[in-house]
Amino acid sequence: MLTGCKTNPDRVTNPARGEIRNLEFFLHRLRTLDHLPELEASHTAMSSTWDTTGMNNDGWHYKDLKDSVYVLLDTDGPGCIHRIFTGRSYLEIHETNFQVFVDGNSEPLFDLPVSDLFDPARSPFPYPLSSNKTYPGILFPIPYEKHIKVQLYSPVSENWGNYWQVVYTTYPDDIKVRSITYPFTAAENQEIQRVVKEWLHAERNSPEMPSAWPFEQKLSVRAGENAEISLENSGIIKMFYVSGSPNTAETWRNTRFIAYWDGSDNKSVDVPLGYLFGNADYASLFQYNSIITGITPDGAYSAFPMPFGNGAKLVFDNKNTADIELTVKMDIEKTEHLPANLGRFHATFREVQPYGTGYDSLPRFGKSPKPFFITLETNSGPGKYVGTQLHIGWPIKSQWWGEGDWLIWTDEEGFPPSYHGTGTEEYFNSGWCFFDRKAVSGYIKMRPGNVNVYSYHLNDAFQFQDNIKTTVEISWWQPEVIKSMWGATAYWYANPPQDAGSRQDLAYPRLIHKGYVRGEMGVWEDEVK
Numbered sequence: 001m002l003t004g005c006k007t008n009p010d011r012v013t014n015p016a017r018g019e020i021r022n023l024e025f026f027l028h029r030l031r032t033l034d035h036l037p038e039l040e041a042s043h044t045a046m047s048s049t050w051d052t053t054g055m056n057n058d059g060w061h062y063k064d065l066k067d068s069v070y071v072l073l074d075t076d077g078p079g080c081i082h083r084i085f086t087g088r089s090y091l092e093i094h095e096t097n098f099q100v101f102v103d104g105n106s107e108p109l110f111d112l113p114v115s116d117l118f119d120p121a122r123s124p125f126p127y128p129l130s131s132n133k134t135y136p137g138i139l140f141p142i143p144y145e146k147h148i149k150v151q152l153y154s155p156v157s158e159n160w161g162n163y164w165q166v167v168y169t170t171y172p173d174d175i176k177v178r179s180i181t182y183p184f185t186a187a188e189n190q191e192i193q194r195v196v197k198e199w200l201h202a203e204r205n206s207p208e209m210p211s212a213w214p215f216e217q218k219l220s221v222r223a224g225e226n227a228e229i230s231l232e233n234s235g236i237i238k239m240f241y242v243s244g245s246p247n248t249a250e251t252w253r254n255t256r257f258i259a260y261w262d263g264s265d266n267k268s269v270d271v272p273l274g275y276l277f278g279n280a281d282y283a284s285l286f287q288y289n290s291i292i293t294g295i296t297p298d299g300a301y302s303a304f305p306m307p308f309g310n311g312a313k314l315v316f317d318n319k320n321t322a323d324i325e326l327t328v329k330m331d332i333e334k335t336e337h338l339p340a341n342l343g344r345f346h347a348t349f350r351e352v353q354p355y356g357t358g359y360d361s362l363p364r365f366g367k368s369p370k371p372f373f374i375t376l377e378t379n380s381g382p383g384k385y386v387g388t389q390l391h392i393g394w395p396i397k398s399q400w401w402g403e404g405d406w407l408i409w410t411d412e413e414g415f416p417p418s419y420h421g422t423g424t425e426e427y428f429n430s431g432w433c434f435f436d437r438k439a440v441s442g443y444i445k446m447r448p449g450n451v452n453v454y455s456y457h458l459n460d461a462f463q464f465q466d467n468i469k470t471t472v473e474i475s476w477w478q479p480e481v482i483k484s485m486w487g488a489t490a491y492w493y494a495n496p497p498q499d500a501g502s503r504q505d506l507a508y509p510r511l512i513h514k515g516y517v518r519g520e521m522g523v524w525e526d527e528v529k
Contacts, residue, residue, distance in 0.1 A: 021171075022178040026080055026141035027191040029459050030129075031198040033292065036461070037236075037305050037342045037493045043410060044082075044462045045418035047073045048165040054219050055368030056403055058163035058422035059087060070160050073150040077103075078177035079170045081148065082460035085426055086114075087162030095156040096161070101148040102179050109182055113489035114152070114161065124182060126192060128199050128438060135431035139440075141459055145179045163422040167460050202291040202439035207303050209239065215330040221255075221318040224437035229314040229328060234338055237306035239331035242273065243299030244324060251324050252300075253280040256317040261497040262310040268494075270502040271349040273316065275489045277302060278389050281450035281511075291439045292387070292456050295524050301328070304386075304491060306345040309338045343384055343493025348376050348500040351487035351507040354474045356469040365407060365471070366415050372471040373405070376490035378501060381411075381465035383494035386458035390428075390472070393511035397448040400433045401484070404473030410464040417461075417469075419451070424472060428455045450511055456491075468492075485510065 019025075029035050052055045064071035073081070086093075098117045099108040111126060118136040120127035125140040142148070148168070152160055157518075172389035173179060184192065219227040244251045252274025259269035274280025277293050277300030287295045292303050318324055354362055354371050361486045362371035375388055385408075394401045402424035409417040428441045435443035435453055462468060470490060485507050 001221055010050055020176045020178050021078075021080070021143060021289070023030060023141060023143060023184070023188050024191045026082075026143055026459050027188070027195050030139075030141070030195045031291075033303055034385055036458070037307050037345070037384075038339075039341050039343045039384055039464055039493065039495060040175070041465060042169050042175070042463045043418070044167065044169045044457075046165055046167045046420060046458055047075075048420060048422050049163045050405060050420045050422050052367070053391070054369060056423075059161070062160060065160075068153060068155045070154075071149065072152065073148060073166045073168065075148060075168065075170070077144045077146050077148065077166055077170070077179075078173065078175060079144055079148065080177065080459065081142040081144075081150070081166060081168045083139055083165065083167040083429075084150070085135065085165045085429070085431075086118075087138070087164070087422065087426075087431060093159055093161040095157045096152050096159050098370075099141065099151050101149040101151075102144050103148075109180065122363065124184075126196055128203075129192075129195065129512065131438075134434055134436040135425070135429065137429060139429070139438075140182050143177050145177050146349060152465050165422060165426060167419075169460065173177055198291070199439035201212075202289060203437050204289060206289050206294050206296060206301060207239070207291070209241070209301075210331045212327040213241075214332050215328075216423075217328050219316060219326045219328060220323065221316055221326065222319055222323050223318055226315055226317040227326070228316075231308060231312040231314070231332070233311065233334070234309050235307075235332050235334045236338075237308075237312075237330050237332050238303070239305075239329075240302045240306065241299060242277075242301075243296075243327045244273075245326075246324070246351045247283050247298060249274070249279075249281055249283050250320055252277075252283055254318070254320045255324065255326075256315075256319060258315040258317065259306070259347075260315075261306075261308045262312075264497040266497050266499040267495045268344055268500055269347040270500040271347050271489050274300075274504065275349055275389065275391065275487070276347060276393075278298075278444045278452050278454060281391065281452065282445060286445045288437060288442060288444050290437070290442060290454065290456065293389075295444065303343055304529050305364045307338050307342045308344065343382075343495045344490045344497045345497060346383075346494055347502075348378075348490045348492070349502040350375060350377040350486070350490075351485060351503055353485050358443040362474070363471075368405075368473060370404065371474050373474055373486045373488070373490035374471045376467060376468065376492065378471045378492075378494075378498060380498050381464045381466045381468070381494065383464055383468065383492055383498070385410075385457070385462040385464070385468055385470060385490065385492045387454065387491045388470070389452060389454045389489045392451040394447045394451050395449065395511055401447065401451070401475045402433060403475055407469075407471045407473070408462060409467070409469040410462050411466050411468075424475075427472075428453045460476050
């Protein structure tokens with residue numbers, strides 16, 4: 001039973017009181033990051049066809065099916081749909097229409113064959129906001145003021161395809177939302193094209209870097225020692241770039257990065273430096289770009305806004321057996337005062353080895369026989385969860401590690417949570433044992449070896465007033481892979497600064513990259529601590 005879900009506007013200051021959130025508003029937030037630290041009282045959830053028996057038959061659990069209509073979502077506003085994904089190739093869902101009814105209207109605003117919905121040539125939503133690249137899905141905002149109903153209509157075949165997911169956010173009544181209309185206005189089309197341009201650029205290119213960095217410092221850090229950067233007064237780190245020498249996995253994995261905000265003693269960011277960016281296992285061997293993080297030939301960047309109201313302390317703790325050199329560059333916007341609703345950036349690092357001695361100690365939820373890996377759990381809100389990098393040690397190319405559902409509780413108790421996914425890949429906007437790269441999600445390294453995938457939330461971030469728990473169900477059919485390791489860095493905001501609650505050491509043994517061995521990337525090896 002789901003209990004305790006709430007959106008209390010008195011707990012935080014809503015940043016948009018009096019401002020109307022229309023389609024342009026939500027589109028703009030798909031290409032900008034300044035809004036990420038903003039805390040408010042809203043609730044993000046998912047309506048999906050997850051298998052209520054705890055198994056993996058997500059395509060057959062229809063919860064609101066009546067004759068020739070299958071309702072995917074039926075909920076009151078104000079709100080906005082951010083994401084609609086399905087699990088079957090769109091060409092296979094024939095004679096089925098996708099319909100959207102807004103604010104109680106009897107005629108659907110959108111009514112088109114499912115085969116057209118994910119086809120950018122015929123969809124009302126352009127690529128890459130609509131895509132069948134590797135997985136049928138749309139990441140186009142659909143705001144609504146009073147009510148939204150999304151359904152499939154199939155009078156002949158009753159062909160609902162495979163599993164479906166609809167992710168949406170409900171806002172308090174004091175946040176005004178203007179419902180989507182169609183066709184789009186000229187101004188809306190202009191903003192759509194800006195998002196399309198930015199997303200296509202972000203798939204393959206780093207964000208624009210300052211021609212002259214406001215802050216740049218070289219740090220020589222002896223083995224077993226640390227170096228510190230202190231920032232004064234109030235400001236926002238807009239871009240954070242680090243290069244390291246030697247540029248090796250050991251440098252990035254064994255250097256701990258810790259950030260303190262506003263004079264607090266809490267380690268709000270507490271991660272191995274490379275697990276902040278995704279280069280802890282291979283340094284710059286595998287490069288990628290996204291709208292938020294990326295790996296370059298000599299380093300890595302993060303564009304997560306990092307506000308501080310009363311100074312900041314950044315610590316680089318060298319746990320390597322050799323000295324290292326780091327170059328830290330930051331684009332810092334100085335401010336006299338920060339808005340009261342801005343959270344401070346947090347990053348939590350965790351690792352488990354589920355098939356070792358700790359297998360039986362991992363939690364289970366619902367009827368699932370599989371263990372779950374808790375990537376983030378905190379009860380000191382208010383806050384906002386904005387994404388994850390998941391890394392998995394998986395040496396076998398021929399076997400798949402996924403199929404586990406993502407579960408997210410925000411200000412809730414009991415089971416199921418209001419966000420219950422249908423599989424690991426879907427959380428990363430991909431599918432069928434494969435990942436692609438979008439502006440907000442993708443892969444750094446696929447199997448075999450040290451897998452690393454990432455997903456970031458812009459409009460669809462998870463606000464919480466008191467507590468949050470994010471978990472992923474661990475693949476249950478490979479118990480012979482005893483040394484597989486699951487790890488994650490969870491990114492979130494909170495104010496006042498909280499302790500990240502990170503694991504303080506690396507899990508051993510680790511899958512250490514030793515090149516290609518009989519066609520398999522890497523071998524298991526106990527690394528000296």
